Amino acid sequence: MADSSSTGLTLFSPYKMGKFNLSHRVVLAPMTRCRALNELPQPALVEYYSQRATPGGFLITEGTSPSDQSAGFPHVPGIYTDEQVEAWKKVVDAVHAKGAIIFCQLWHVGRASHQVLQRGGGSPISSTSNAISKRWKVLLPDGSHDAYPEPRRLETHEIPQIVEQYRQAALNAIRAGFDGIEIHSAHGYLIDQFLKDGINDRTDEYGGSLANRCKFLIQTVEAVVEAIGADRVAVRISPAIDHLDATDSDPIGLGLAVIERLNKLQQNIGSKLAYLHVTQPRFAANGLVEFDQDEARFMRTLRNAYEGTFMASGGFNRELGMEAVASGDTDLVSYGRQFISNPDLVLRFKLNVPLNKYNRETFYTHDPVVGYTDYPFLAEQ
Numbered sequence: 001m002a003d004s005s006s007t008g009l010t011l012f013s014p015y016k017m018g019k020f021n022l023s024h025r026v027v028l029a030p031m032t033r034c035r036a037l038n039e040l041p042q043p044a045l046v047e048y049y050s051q052r053a054t055p056g057g058f059l060i061t062e063g064t065s066p067s068d069q070s071a072g073f074p075h076v077p078g079i080y081t082d083e084q085v086e087a088w089k090k091v092v093d094a095v096h097a098k099g100a101i102i103f104c105q106l107w108h109v110g111r112a113s114h115q116v117l118q119r120g121g122g123s124p125i126s127s128t129s130n131a132i133s134k135r136w137k138v139l140l141p142d143g144s145h146d147a148y149p150e151p152r153r154l155e156t157h158e159i160p161q162i163v164e165q166y167r168q169a170a171l172n173a174i175r176a177g178f179d180g181i182e183i184h185s186a187h188g189y190l191i192d193q194f195l196k197d198g199i200n201d202r203t204d205e206y207g208g209s210l211a212n213r214c215k216f217l218i219q220t221v222e223a224v225v226e227a228i229g230a231d232r233v234a235v236r237i238s239p240a241i242d243h244l245d246a247t248d249s250d251p252i253g254l255g256l257a258v259i260e261r262l263n264k265l266q267q268n269i270g271s272k273l274a275y276l277h278v279t280q281p282r283f284a285a286n287g288l289v290e291f292d293q294d295e296a297r298f299m300r301t302l303r304n305a306y307e308g309t310f311m312a313s314g315g316f317n318r319e320l321g322m323e324a325v326a327s328g329d330t331d332l333v334s335y336g337r338q339f340i341s342n343p344d345l346v347l348r349f350k351l352n353v354p355l356n357k358y359n360r361e362t363f364y365t366h367d368p369v370v371g372y373t374d375y376p377f378l379a380e381q
Contacts, residue, residue: 006326011318012350014056015331017309018231018274020101020179022332023056025325026346029313029334030060030105030182030236034139034364035372036077039065041087044368045077046094051343051373055099060182060277060334061091063107063189066169067162068119070190072109074141075366079104079169085176092177103234103274104173105182106166110190111151112244114138125162126151127193127200127207127216132244139364156204159216162190167223170233180232180274183220185258187279188244191217195237195254198247210257218261221273230269234311235262236277240298241314252298259305266307275309277334278302300329318349341375348378 015022028049035044049059065071065078078084088104095102111126117138118124129151137145154162170181185191193199194216200207206215217235225233239248239255248254259276266272281295303310312330321333339345341358348355362371 007328009325009328011321011325011333013325015309017058017332018272020058020274021056022058022101023054024346025332026057026321026349027311027332027334028052028057028059028339029336030062030107030184031336031340032062032073032076032364033340033372034073034075034366035368036062037075037366039071039076039078040084041077041091042368043090044372046090047373049091049102050094050098052339052345053095053098053100053102054346057098057100057346058332059095059100059102061102061104061178063105063109063184064169064173066106066108067165069113069122069125070108070110070165071117072113072124072189073139073364074117076107079106079172079176080165085172088173088176088178096177101179103180103182104176104178105184105236106169106173107184108162108165108190110193112138112148112189114140114146114149116140123149123152125154125158126190127154127202129153130199130201132188136244153202156206159206160219163216163220163223166220167227170224170228174228174232180234181224181228182234182236182277183217183224184236185217186236186238186277187241188246191220192238192246195239195258196246196248197254198242198245198249210254213254214257214261217258218265221262221265225265225269225273230266230271230273232274234274234277236279238279239302240281240295241279252301255298255302256305259302263305263307272308275311275332276306277311277313280312280314296329303329318352321349343373343375344377344379351378353378 012024111124113124115121131150132148173181240251280299309331311332313334324330341356
């Protein structure tokens with residue numbers, strides 16, 4: 001539970017996340033990097049994740065496609081074929097060799113895709129038939145950008161098929177050696193397109209009330225938990241984030257509704273999920289934005305409501321991460337951009353030394369080295 005006083009804990013305090021013993025609380029956040037050519041994890045991914053692995057450290061992979069219609073960027077990895085599973089084994093083995101723990105993030109983008117990224121050139125699917133507004137653009141394989149197309153609204157009877165894709169992808173992840181999976185239900189992607197009333201305009205059992213809008217997520221969590229066990233399953237949500245037009249009329253009510261159902265699920269099965277990963281309101285696609293006390297209270301409310309391990313992300317630096325852990329506002333902190341340019345981020349945080357600056361221009365390029373595995377370690381500087 002969050003507390004106004006200091007717990008005496010730091011980012012470098014050990015933490016027991018279910019059956020996993022973490023040596024520190026600095027987590028590699030899931031980040032799309034577009035280096036998995038033809039949806040296959042390449043040798044570059046082996047090096048990239050291995051570089052960022054520490055003994056007792058925790059890593060979450062980039063968003064990984066559970067089906068051939070779930071990608072929203074070029075060259076993101078999948079985990080729905082045997083070939084992909086075999087390729088991922090090399091990544092997982094390299095991370096485990098460093099003594100770290102790694103989860104695979106399962107990521108269906110829904111309407112945040114394009115026909116050229118869909119097998120067969122079909123329309124992306126969603127809870128709605130309304131397209132993402134023109135203020136957002138999709139990155140295409142040739143490096144150009146285009147408007148998001150009008151999606152196809154999923155029929156009610158099709159939704160269990162999508163749940164099954166998540167279930168099978170989770171089994172594939174365990175077969176690849178992953179320690180668990182994170183279900184990406186945030187940032188305007190498919191599950192978030194059901195959760196948020198600014199997008200979900202359905203009139204069937206998956207639309208309207210909070211209970212209905214939570215149904216797809218909870219059915220997915222239940223199916224994956226039954227397949228691989230609760231302690232290997234995590235969920236990421238972002239109730240207050242409007243990325244890709246994912247707005248809700250009552251973000252705190254939505255967050256608490258999801259948490260209430262996750263808590264009930266945990267109580268019913270007598271086992272806790274691995275963690276709940278929440279992106280806080282200060283998250284912005286282009287960097288850190290101002291964080292006020294209302295947003296702090298928002299995160300604290302969710303933290304206090306959830307019965308289990310809580311992970312926070314979005315705009316943290318070393319100081320803010322230390323404060324969040326010390327105050328009890330979170331158990332774990334996930335870092336994105338700073339981990340891109342600092343493969344030894346944990347060491348740099350421990351020593352409190354300067355960080356390498358990241359180059360945004362190479363975030364989503366396809367070079368296996370430049371802007372990916374060539375950021376220097378402290379010992380090399």
